[in-house]
Amino acid sequence: MRESARFFGQFAALLKAGLSVQQSLSMVGKDCSPALQRVLREANLKIEMGQDLATALEPYPHYFDRWTISLIRTSEYSGALGETFERLAIAAEVSHRRQRLYRSIQRSIFLILLGLGALLFLLTQGGTIFLLQPSFWLMILVLVVGLLVATRLLGSRSMGQEVLRSLPQFPLVGGIVQARAMLYLTELELPLRCGVPILQALQLVRCHIPDREMAAGLAIASHQIQAGKTLSQSLKGRLTPLAAQMLRTGEETGNLEGMLEKVSEYYERDLECRLKQLQGILRPLGIIAIGGLVLLSGVQGINSLLRSLPG
Known part of the structure; x- marks a missing residue:
């Protein structure tokens, strides 16, 4: 990236x-x-x-990918090739920064699962002998593989939104889902800046974004725009109040692309902030889990040593 x-x-x-x-x-x-x-x-x-x-x-x-090729082809005809590549560079850099947060969250979850799994073995086995048992390391392997798959799904465009929606809707998780959905919508900005008509731009974005609910909303919006409605009117009920107001302002001032860019900037910051909050919650939990494991292992080791002493 x-x-x-x-x-x-x-x-x-x-x-x-x-x-x-x-x-x-x-x-x-x-x-x-x-x-x-x-x-x-x-x-x-x-x-x-x-x-x-x-x-x-x-x-x-x-x-x-197909999205990038579509944008390049469109911008070649419209004469906006330089601006398109500049926007693609910004999008790739933002995506790279977001992936770093996902990897940090992945490491924290791994430490939590590792600590909890080892603590469970320690409490049930009554000693640290489980470290030599194949069943413990098999469990660790399963945890690592499962965590890698889950993190890839969370960070990917193809499954991330569906995975997040399947989780309990805590405020933090719900905010992440909402921010990602609004960011998918704002990808409409780039084809519009390339001179693509609104209906064709909606079709390009609908085929590109992985959020099925937003893609379905854009399909409905296409039909309503053909019937004479504006984009903000056709997406009523699918936008946050802030995004709806900003889109209406952009339509009224004739600067829809610029307002989509501002919506993107707002929700990109919001998503990054929420991911950092999640990271801030998980990292201490990972440290506590590993610290608890080390403490109990030390206590078990001292007890074993004391029991082995004569008298």
Whole structure:
């Protein structure tokens, strides 16, 4: 993700400096991985043969997914290629920062589960001999695998929203779900800035976002906009009061893209704050769990030593 952000940012800077796509592509990515450099060289050769940038990059979904290719193709026709890559760089950097929070939360949950599991064995076995038992380490392996899968689902776009919705709706979890849903909606900003008509932009975003409820809402909104309603009216009941008011203001002032950007900034900060709050709750619990394990293990070891002494 960090590598993608660096590439998008460098490419946007070269394009905005007045260089052609082919010149920019030949100069960018010098500090990227060899694999990405090879992809860029191959894409440059295809552009020399007459292909457009989106078509040249399309065979490499590991670096350029369908959403990115759609935006590049649209911005090539609208002349907003530099701005599009600049926005993609910002989005990739934000995503990278968010993934770091998810990994920190993952480590805290692992420490909590490890501590609780070991404490359970310690209390039921009455000693530290369980550390030599295969069943204990099998349990640890299952916990690690389960935690890795759960964290990947939480951090991924494909399942994160559904996983969060399945959890008990504590205020903190509910706030995370809400912030993510609003961020999915604000992805409408980029195609609109590329000059894509609102109905086509809704279709692009609907096929891109993993939030099924929001995607269904955008499908309904498309039909209502065709009937003459505004975007904020067609999404009534699916937006937070703040987001609804900001969208109405953007529509009234003719600056819907700019207002979507402000909504995105607000909920990005809100999501990051809530993830840090969750991190702040889980980290001390992990330390307490491991500390309790060490304390009980020490007490058990001292008791065993005292019992082994003569007399």
